[in-house]
Amino acid sequence: MAVQAPAARPAATREAGPGRAAPRRGGYWLYLLPSAVLFLAVIVVPFAMNVGASFTRWTGVGTPRWTGLDNYTRLFADETFWASFRHNVLLIVAMAIVPTIIGLVLAAALFDYIGKRFGARTASALRAAYYLPQVLPVAVAGVVWGWMLHPSYGALNQVLQAVGLDGLARNWLGDPDLALATVMAIMVWFQLGYPVVIFMAGLQRVDPALYEAAEIDGASWWRRFWHITVPQIRQEIFVVLLTCTIAALKVFGPIFVLTGGGPGRATMVPSYFSYVNFFEKANVGYGSAIATVLAIIIVIVTAFFLKFQDRGER
Amino acid sequence: MTTVQTSRRYGPGRWAVLAALVVFAVVMLAPFAIVSLNAIKTPADYSTNGPLSLPSELYLQGIIDFWNRVDFGRKLLNSLITSGAVAVLAVILSVLNAYALGIGRVKGRLWILVVFLVANTMPQEALAYPLYYLSKEAGLYDTQLAVIIIFTAIQAAFGTYLLSSVLGAFPREILEAAEIDGAGRWRALWRIVVPISRPTISVLLIFFFIWTWNEFFLPLIFLISNDNQTVPVALGVLQGQRMMDATMSSASALLGIVPAVAFFLIFQRTLTRGVTVGAIK
Structure with missing residues (x-):
C-alpha cells in the first residue's frame, strides 16, 4: 500500500518537477495559520481573561473590582478547596492508575494469549465488551449508575435484597463515607476500555518475531509481558496515563449527575467547585482563581509527563 | 511450528483464562443489560418482580413518554450536527498542523507541539466563563455554532499532538519520490500523506466524533434552551431533577445508551480495519 501511491503517478509529471530542489521549510508555516487564529480566539484570549478575572471581585455583570491576590489567599484557607483536591488524587487512582494496570494485563492477555489460542475474533469480541462503557457519554454513564444505585428503587439494592444480602444494601451515593468510593468504582468501570483498545492497537505494531523468539526460548507469559509487551508499548502507556490523569483532574459530568459534589462536600472536585462559583454563586473572581489553580496543576502534570517521556525515549 | 509448541498452545489452562475474561466481560456489560431489561417493563412489573x-x-410506554417529554429526536439531531461538524473540522486542522510539524519540521516545532498539548489539556473550567462572556458579546451564546467552534479547537489540539508523532515517522523515501515526480507540497499532502495515514486519520475522526458527542461541561453551560441541548446535557439535567419513576428513569438511561452503542457498532469496523491495515504495513 505504501509503495503503490507514488508508483501510480503518471510518468509525464516527472519531467515537470524542478529536480531534487532543496526543501523550503518556510512555506510549512502556512499550514499552521488557521489553527493559530482559532486558538487565539478560543484558548489563549479566554485563558488570559480568566487569569485576569481571578485577581478581581466580579459578579459577572458590571465592572470587575481589582482585589489583587485576595481570591488566592481566601482559596488556600478554604477547606472545601483542599478537600476537592484530595478527592481529585483519589480519582486519578480510579481513572488513570487502576485502568492502566488492568488494561495492560487485559490487552496482553487478549493479544498474546486469547488471540493466539482462540482466534482474533474472540479477542476482539472481548475487547469490544470491555470498551463498551467508554462509548457512553460520561453524563449518560452517570444516569445509568444513578438509576442502578438509587436508594429506594435502584437495581443494585434490590438485587442484594433478592439474594438475601440485605445487610450489604447501602445508600451508595447518599452516604458521605461511601459516596466517593462509589464514584471511584463507577469511573474504573467507565474508563477501563480506553487503555485496553489503545494498548491492543499498540501491540499490533510489535514485531511478532519478538514473541516467537521468546516463546521458543521458553519465556513464561509473565516474562513476555514484562520484557516485551510493556517496553514495546511504553509510548502508549505514557499517552494513556497522561490523558487519563488529566481527565481525572477535570472530572465534572459524573459529579454533576451523580452527587452534585455532595453529600456535604464528600465528592466535591475543583471543576465542580469552580462551576458552582461561576454560575450559582456569581463569584466569578473566586471561580476563576480555582480554575487558574487547576490549569496550573494540569500544565505541571503535563510537563512532568513530557519530560519523563522524553527521557524514556533517549 | 514444532509439536512441543502446538501442544503447549492448546493446553487445558486456556479455558480457565478464557472463562475469567468472559466473566469479567459480563460484569462490564451487566449495567447495559439491566437498564435495557427494565426500560421495557411496566412500573408495576418492576415493583413486584424486581430488576432481574x-x-x-x-412495555414501550415508558420510552415513548420520555421521548416525547424531552423531544428526544431534536436532541439526537443537535448532537449529530455538533459532533459531526467538530470531527470533520478538527481532523482537517489536525492534518494541516501535523503536516507542518511532523513532515515540514518547521522551526520551533517542539514548542508549538507543547502549546498544542497545553491547549488540549487546558481545563475547560479555565476557559468557560470568558467563553461564556465573549459568546454573549458576539451573539453566539446558546447556539451550536459556539460549541462547534470551541470543540474544533480543543479536539484539533489533541489530533495535532497525536498525528505529528505519526507523521514524524512517515517514510521519507515516499515523499522524496513524490518531490522528484514534481508533486507540490499541497498535492503531496492530499495524494500521499493523507491516503497512507488513513488508518490513523479515521481513528481520529471517530474519536473526535465520540468525544464531542460525550462532552458535557461546556455544552451544559452554552446550550441552555431546550431546542439546542445535546443528548447528554438533556439527560444529565433531567437526572439532576430526580422526578421520574424507576422504569422511566431506566428508559432515559437506555435512550442515552442506544445512540452511543449504535455508533460504536458502526465504528468498530473502521477501528478494526485501521488497526489491521496498520499491522500489514
Whole structure:
C-alpha cells in the first residue's frame, strides 16, 4: 500500500518537477495559520481573561473590582478547596492508575494469549465488551449508575435484597463515607476500555518475531509481558496515563449527575467547585482563581509527563 | 511450528483464562443489560418482580413518554450536527498542523507541539466563563455554532499532538519520490500523506466524533434552551431533577445508551480495519 501511491503517478509529471530542489521549510508555516487564529480566539484570549478575572471581585455583570491576590489567599484557607483536591488524587487512582494496570494485563492477555489460542475474533469480541462503557457519554454513564444505585428503587439494592444480602444494601451515593468510593468504582468501570483498545492497537505494531523468539526460548507469559509487551508499548502507556490523569483532574459530568459534589462536600472536585462559583454563586473572581489553580496543576502534570517521556525515549 | 509448541498452545489452562475474561466481560456489560431489561417493563412489573426478572410483557410506554417529554429526536439531531461538524473540522486542522510539524519540521516545532498539548489539556473550567462572556458579546451564546467552534479547537489540539508523532515517522523515501515526480507540497499532502495515514486519520475522526458527542461541561453551560441541548446535557439535567419513576428513569438511561452503542457498532469496523491495515504495513 505504501509503495503503490507514488508508483501510480503518471510518468509525464516527472519531467515537470524542478529536480531534487532543496526543501523550503518556510512555506510549512502556512499550514499552521488557521489553527493559530482559532486558538487565539478560543484558548489563549479566554485563558488570559480568566487569569485576569481571578485577581478581581466580579459578579459577572458590571465592572470587575481589582482585589489583587485576595481570591488566592481566601482559596488556600478554604477547606472545601483542599478537600476537592484530595478527592481529585483519589480519582486519578480510579481513572488513570487502576485502568492502566488492568488494561495492560487485559490487552496482553487478549493479544498474546486469547488471540493466539482462540482466534482474533474472540479477542476482539472481548475487547469490544470491555470498551463498551467508554462509548457512553460520561453524563449518560452517570444516569445509568444513578438509576442502578438509587436508594429506594435502584437495581443494585434490590438485587442484594433478592439474594438475601440485605445487610450489604447501602445508600451508595447518599452516604458521605461511601459516596466517593462509589464514584471511584463507577469511573474504573467507565474508563477501563480506553487503555485496553489503545494498548491492543499498540501491540499490533510489535514485531511478532519478538514473541516467537521468546516463546521458543521458553519465556513464561509473565516474562513476555514484562520484557516485551510493556517496553514495546511504553509510548502508549505514557499517552494513556497522561490523558487519563488529566481527565481525572477535570472530572465534572459524573459529579454533576451523580452527587452534585455532595453529600456535604464528600465528592466535591475543583471543576465542580469552580462551576458552582461561576454560575450559582456569581463569584466569578473566586471561580476563576480555582480554575487558574487547576490549569496550573494540569500544565505541571503535563510537563512532568513530557519530560519523563522524553527521557524514556533517549 | 514444532509439536512441543502446538501442544503447549492448546493446553487445558486456556479455558480457565478464557472463562475469567468472559466473566469479567459480563460484569462490564451487566449495567447495559439491566437498564435495557427494565426500560421495557411496566412500573408495576418492576415493583413486584424486581430488576432481574424478564419483563412480563413488552412495555414501550415508558420510552415513548420520555421521548416525547424531552423531544428526544431534536436532541439526537443537535448532537449529530455538533459532533459531526467538530470531527470533520478538527481532523482537517489536525492534518494541516501535523503536516507542518511532523513532515515540514518547521522551526520551533517542539514548542508549538507543547502549546498544542497545553491547549488540549487546558481545563475547560479555565476557559468557560470568558467563553461564556465573549459568546454573549458576539451573539453566539446558546447556539451550536459556539460549541462547534470551541470543540474544533480543543479536539484539533489533541489530533495535532497525536498525528505529528505519526507523521514524524512517515517514510521519507515516499515523499522524496513524490518531490522528484514534481508533486507540490499541497498535492503531496492530499495524494500521499493523507491516503497512507488513513488508518490513523479515521481513528481520529471517530474519536473526535465520540468525544464531542460525550462532552458535557461546556455544552451544559452554552446550550441552555431546550431546542439546542445535546443528548447528554438533556439527560444529565433531567437526572439532576430526580422526578421520574424507576422504569422511566431506566428508559432515559437506555435512550442515552442506544445512540452511543449504535455508533460504536458502526465504528468498530473502521477501528478494526485501521488497526489491521496498520499491522500489514
